[in-house]
Amino acid sequence: MKDSSSSAPAGRAMYATLAACIVGIVLYCSLALPSYGVPSFELPAWTSKITSDPGLLFRSSPSSSGSLELLASTSCAASPTLLAEYGQHNLRMAQVHVGSGYRVQKVLQKAARGERVRVGVLGGSVSLGHGTDPKTGHRNKYGAVPHEAQWHQLVLAHLEQTFPQADIDGEDLDLIAVEMAVNDEFSNGMDSVENLLRSLLNLDSEPAVLFVDFFALQSGSAQKTILSGQDVQNSLASWYDVPQISARPALLQAMIRDPALAEPLFLGDLRHGTQVVHRFVGNMVVGYLQEEQCRAERLGLEEHDDGRDEDVAKAWLGRDGLGKVPSVKLNEGWDTKIEHPTKPPTCGVAGAGLEPVEPSPDWQLFNWKYSKYFWETTVPSSSTIAFAAVVREGAQGLLAVSYLRSRQYDLGKARCSVEGQEVTLDGSWQRSTSVAQTAIVARGLAPGRHEVRCRTLPRAKEGGGTAFRLMGVMTL
Known part of the structure; x- marks a missing residue:
């Protein structure tokens, strides 16, 4: 086994x-x-x-x-x-x-x-x-x-x-x-x-x-x-x-x-x-x-007639509703018209199948204590690293990246883009915790294959870090 x-x-x-x-x-x-x-x-x-x-x-x-x-x-x-x-x-x-x-x-x-x-x-x-x-x-x-x-x-x-x-x-x-x-x-x-x-x-x-x-x-x-x-x-x-x-x-x-x-x-x-x-x-x-x-x-899970069609007083959930994902999220109105995706995200994780479209000289697969994996660069104005991702039918058409935020590791800023849409990500903060953050890079993407491209920014005039650790790419 x-x-x-x-x-x-x-x-x-x-x-x-x-x-x-x-x-x-x-x-x-x-x-x-x-x-x-x-x-x-x-x-x-x-x-x-x-x-x-x-x-x-x-x-x-x-x-x-x-x-x-x-x-x-x-x-x-x-x-x-x-x-x-x-x-x-x-x-x-x-x-x-x-x-x-x-x-x-x-x-x-x-x-x-x-x-x-x-x-x-x-x-x-x-x-x-x-x-x-x-x-x-x-x-x-x-x-x-x-x-x-x-x-x-x-x-x-x-x-x-x-x-x-x-x-x-x-x-x-x-x-x-x-x-x-x-x-x-x-x-x-x-x-x-x-x-x-x-x-x-x-x-x-x-x-x-x-x-x-x-x-x-x-x-x-x-x-x-x-x-x-x-x-x-x-x-x-x-x-x-x-x-x-x-x-x-x-x-x-x-x-x-x-x-x-x-x-x-x-x-x-x-x-x-x-x-x-x-x-x-x-x-x-x-x-x-x-x-x-x-x-x-x-x-048993066998189907049986719960009599709801004949008795309108039986206003509770029938067995045909079991196992279904509610169409309404918990913080929404019961009669909301918002449509939520019916397919789960696709996700690529560093160290577990997420590979760049082509090698990028400034980026390397890095592992922290053999337990957490990142695509990492340590230089400002780095080469571009690109990853492919697929938006599924029934998804929202979003593409997002996950990255590390910490006050350690000399982390700085990077910019990621998808087909003209872009976002600037800051890997540094002053909190005591080092955690993953996820940011949406692009919205409204059609079903199919897309590429997200990331590179670090020049070192800021006021100083700051230059490294960046990218953890994953997902579509929603």
Whole structure:
């Protein structure tokens, strides 16, 4: 079985990591949601034990193995093993939004038939196990959480054992787990996250999308706030019928009650979770998939007459509306006449297939710590580098470029143009973060092939940088 997360440069491109994993099933579930209570939660002196026994974070009051088996066999619950370790309250709290499960169930049924199932992870440094190495003290290290202990690999290992007959790889995806909550800001993330979500749901394969959320104690702009990109995802998840699984409800509340838990939960900074958090998140995803497979088997996706044609009082959504992308975005009026693209963007990423039309002497493919790739030039008034991109039928006719902005690396300005339209991009700013920015270069482009051409500008009289790092080219 292929694992694309460790072999291709694309798996290490900034803010987007494609790691192969598997959708699968465990048959400990049933139709009715079980009743559950919130067990008493006292705060004993267990902080010192948490590293050696992470299960102490999650366990509820003791339950007999027999009662857990009964719960799992008579209701759509997670497996008795997960129920015993975490308690049903944590599994339920992690399921911030479940929705109809329509697209996820379609994927699971496809896997159950032994067909080819394609699953990937769209994530960033969290999914790559970034943090401080607990053994060496090395900061800002990818793989500080070992690859095999990262959350997506835990899901993969569990489901490979449970569902070995499906033919699974990581191309033309059927299910996409989006892990970007720590990267995205609450205050200004709505448009970008919604555009990403619509683009994924509109892929030709009509994949299921699953938000998988870690949490941070500090935002990307260094603000101490609990709010993050997952609070944007909250609203979008319900509107687009996308499940959302989060570690924050259970783990952060436990940490607030015992602040000493910050040490076993965070890996040398306030933004990257330890192996304990990766294991929790991976198992929460497994538990959710177990429940959805149960619901798919008990209810099925077969079409049936919901009687809406005969009864006008039935004003709710019919089954024929499930799995469809809403025609209206969340920040628009319900009766808007705006037409949105019905095809997803095309995207070329440095280090993962984005190649210039012809070599440009001043530009080189550069990798940062073997994890983030750029087409980079370090000189002012550089030679021109050109990339081809295709606008698809049904797209908006936009062409955009992504580039790095940072107060480091001697970054300066570049100008990009497409068929007479152009934009000036500034790679430098004074913020403490180094992040990708996307700028639209041209609008109103007809379907077909186009070229975007970029070069750096002369050094400004007041000084400033001369380098520029281009990350990707996309059409929308």
